Amino acid sequence: MGLPDAPGDLSSEVDVDAFRRLFPLRFYERHLTESIRPDGRPLGRARDTTIALGAVASAEGSALAKIGSTTMLAAIKMEVMTPSMDSPDEGCIAIDFHMPPICSPIVRPGRPAEIAPVVSKQLSDTISSSGMINLKELSLVSGKAAWMAYLDIYCLDADGALFDAALLSAVAAFSHLQIPAVSLNDDGKIVVVSEENGGKLEKDAVNKERMKLTLKSIPFSLTCVLHKNYILADPTAEEESIMETVVTVVLDSSSQLVSLYKPGGPVLAYTSAIQDCVALTRQRMKELQKILDEANSGMEVD
Amino acid sequence: MEFVSPEGLRLDGRRPMEMRQIRAEIGAVTKADGSAVFEMGNTKVIAAVYGPREVQNRSQQINDQALVRCEYSMANFSTGDRMRKPKGDRRSTEISLVIRQTMEACILTHLMPRSQIDIFVQVLQADGGTRSACINAATLALADAGIPMRDLVTSCSSGYLNSTPLLDLNYVEDSAGGPDVTVGFLPKLDKVTLLQMDSKLPIDIFENVMQLAIEGCKAIANYIREIMLENTKQLEYRRGI
Amino acid sequence: MEIDRLDGRKANQLRPLACSRNILNRAHGSASWTQGDTKVLVAVYGPKAGTKKNENPEKACIEVIWKPKSGQIGKLEREYEMIVKRTLQSICILNINPNTTTSVIVQVINDDGALLPCAINAACAALVDAGIPLKHLAVAICCCLADSGYIILDPTKLEEQSMKAYAYLVFPNSILSVRPEGSLKVQGEPREHGVITSGTQGAMSVDDYLNCLERGRAATAKMSTVLRRNLQPQIASELSKAG
Amino acid sequence: MVGLSLGEKHFIQGGIAQDIRSDGRKRLTYRPINVETGVIPQANGSARIRMGATDVISTVKAELGKPISLQPDKGKVSIYVDCSPTAAPMFEGRGGEELSTELSVALQRSLLGGKSGAGAGIDLSSLVVVEGKICWDLYIDCLVVCSDGNLLDALGAAIKAALSNTGIPRVQVAAGASGDEQPEVDISDEEFLQFDTSDIPVIVTLTKVGRHYIVDATTEEESQMSSAISISVNRKGHICGLTKRGGAGLDPSIVLDMISVAKHVSEQLMNKLDSEIAAAEAGEDES
């Protein structure tokens, strides 16, 4: 924008890679005028997305989600707690988002990434706002014992749209979650009913079978980058760093708006742009729903 | 609780004005530039001095005087119950600061500009009065390292329990919650460099209690001087002078 | 369909606003912003030389430190720090002072709802007080959505908790320009209708959100005149002093 | 950290090659060992060991605790090392943590045996008071006061001496407690049980400088090492733990050779240490 005219003259001489490094914004703007992105995608298209369920054997529910090269591993561990006095028949969900140093060159051990607690907060807000999980289903014995679901999401590879991938992996992990069958023992502690003699135990089994949670409205999200009048769906890390305005829209399966998140940025979002982002998210939601359903049905066949 | 019996004896059998057995030893840490052990009854601390040497962190360098640093740490086994987290708590930070300020005041820092002096004190056993013991050990260690000082700074604590001024409180007396005065004193200059008190006291009694602590400091100063003389004589002897 | 608010306000009515600037002596700029019982104090230090690691040295860097009323900072405060930082970055002219850092310290004095908008308004006033070059001001508001679809503005803490959803919105203020009015329009919408920052809590329909936007815009237009009036006399008096 | 000139380096290396080290020792000779026991009266047992300028204190504190469910018939022992900043200014603040962890892990590996407790120098089952309910937790805390090389051997010896010095109070269990209740106990303050410390291994660190190995290296000598192996050997001549330091690779046959040398050295060290500990204990009783 404010660049001198020099790059224009140079562009015919330097090779593409050098041009990309030296004048990243110019490089992108040239692509945008052609309505295509450097990785060959049209502006509104998200990257290839895959979900693999049950990636972690030691957890009760887990999923690996990949959007392009952004990779998230989510796993849920179920532990028992005494519910709080105000909600004696509700369980609890604790969500934590981690960015270990392996995921990106900017994270170093001992110094957690600035963005990690923010994404963590956004995830727990989104999941509680959407009402996807009925916390009452996590209750075991009213007032005495309830499930605490520890959901930990690890970013294995960070290449933009972290929140989208994290939310997708979280949702997928919940859909894969199998709550173990447990009973109450004499000490008032909850114990796991083991498979082989589970039937024989006549002690008051709290939940007799392994069960799944009913997921009501599932939230799906899409992050877009705004630049001038262009809207780029599902940005890579490079795109996020060059064009700084991001908008994240979260819709749930009943088309309610769960979150519209735009933290600052040089570009102002006008109503039309917001509506465009919402429309893109609607489209994306259908894709993601399908990918999730396929992953789940794949599990049932096994 | 009764801290002074009707016969005028304290819990450990001392008289109110009596100090615990003190013992000092110079040169406990071979590798350090100066070091000393100081014991007051069951309280035992080691101090080691490194420097004056090049300033490690350039941004802390002071152009017209030496940088004095101090770290106070307690060994896991120094207290009755095992300590879980011995480093960097608020109490240690505070004591480090007190020791640093006290020692800095008596070191002739202007003679060693752009250099750094590190004082490390390690508590091996804590039985009240660690602060004083650390200052005494640090003085000896600084002297051993040959660092120029205005005077030997010595420290002693005193308290006021059962309407009696008590010299050199031990752990039980210290944790009784009564007033506890710690004094740092320059015996030759006859000046107080450190004065700390917990709890409260009427001003006239305070003067008595402080005076008692000052007397304690003087006694320690005499002892320290003896130890240093002894040490110097030994060095002399070893050099064959 | 009217909603009765506990404090007797109308749905569109804001709580009494108060803003005072230059209240801290040692800070380069400071301001406190009060909306009803919510009060935030902001201090600005800088621009100081150098930027932190991982920041672009070719631009001015803004650092936000959030100090809660009590206790330690957690994820919520980290998120607030990030939102305030990004919002302020978008209104500052960052290429004027490259390779400098401006610290913005946000101290919460009391939280009775609409905390984040209050903090953004205060931070903006403090930046003006510190004389940091800005493109325009940012005006923040909180809109609350009741179950019935009714929207109230500037909720108290109690209202925030009892409502279905709420949205934090930040808009640019209207610019007084010597140029003809038309030049300020972007895509057929006045510039001050563009959203700088948006954050929501709770689920709502898309239409409800758009309604919130509309109400927010109307309210911030009024707030920005208040803000402008508040800033002007001091600038004038400072000028007269300097002159 | 150790600033040595090229000449000094050559001097140290050359001396080692000719079997006469800077301080006149042979390659496999230890510095004089000085043992002092009962230095920390507040602990159940303590010892201070000086090997040349290296000076360490080890203490044992015993607390009553509950055995872990996997091993109801065993007590628990944990070893922690703390590097005091008095030993070196670089240990200031958190600077000593890395070395402390490394030493703690190496000591645990050498003295506590495998996960199941087999091969431990300390008989863990002797720490049990009531099976599955009460046992002694031994906390072995070590402090490095002054460091001039060979810390691991000195710490190992200090722990051995401290354990010889340790008396665990006799515990009377009140009868009648049943089921899941914790039985009440009465700790005697007169009767103490001594440990059998004959099985506790000694640690021998062989430092490889050039083509030769030396024992009990000073800091200067350690700075010239290519690699070092710490081997803990018990009275039976069995290896109870092994840790390698230094990144350079070693041929497996050299490793085996070092093990056999260490075994040989350990016998002498063990005897020397035992007599020193006995002398220290006798000295303490007299005073």
Next chain:
Amino acid sequence: MAGKPGTTPTTYSPSPTNQKIRRPIFNENEVDWVRPDGRGFHQCRPAFFRTGAVNAASGSAYAEFGNTKVIVSVFGPRESKKAMMYSDIGRLNCSVSYTTFATPARGQGSEHKDFSSMLHKSLEGAIILETFPKTTVDVFALVLESGGSDLPVVISCASLALADAGILMHDLVASVSLSCLGKNLVIDPILEEESYQDGGLLITCMPSRYEVTQLTVTGEWSTPKINEGMQLCLDACSKLAKIMRSCLKEATSTSQE
């Protein structure tokens, strides 16, 4: 609200009902007991390696041995920390961490404080540090799931990631551990076997140079037994190195296509 801050109650994971009758995994008297996963004593788990698992890193590798799953990223050579003094050889910085769900009970991974320094010691002898003076190579490992023999898997995986990043090395570093259970030596133990072991031995070596870079032993061992254990591990290491080598070859051949 999910995860209210500050009010997190204490939780426990429900234990199995029949803990008392949980049998030890082998019987001293039984001569021919089988390992829980049916392997022979001297048989390693099938090893799976893949390089280039993390795009954001200069080099990376993923390794899966049974239930043990590990990811290692290598960054650099890049600028050393500002506080570091000048050095005419490169620096190696290693860090090993665990996910909270890696271990059977949540968040036990932090027990392995010494793994980072072990990884460092195992690798530094193999890397030619002279080739990147003044700079640092960071090796970060994340144990996704702990299934026993975690450290050897991390070490082998890290050397593969270094190779993927194009860092010059004398040789690949392969690592294998074994457990001593009673009289038997079992190689590449799983978590359950490790928790019952009487002794353990870990070797990291450069197989082509036939050099041991790291060796640790716990428990009581006689000399012949240590000889046997070392030989078993060294043989396994050279086999493992072949697998690693073929994985690297595969990766380069596919990238050339």
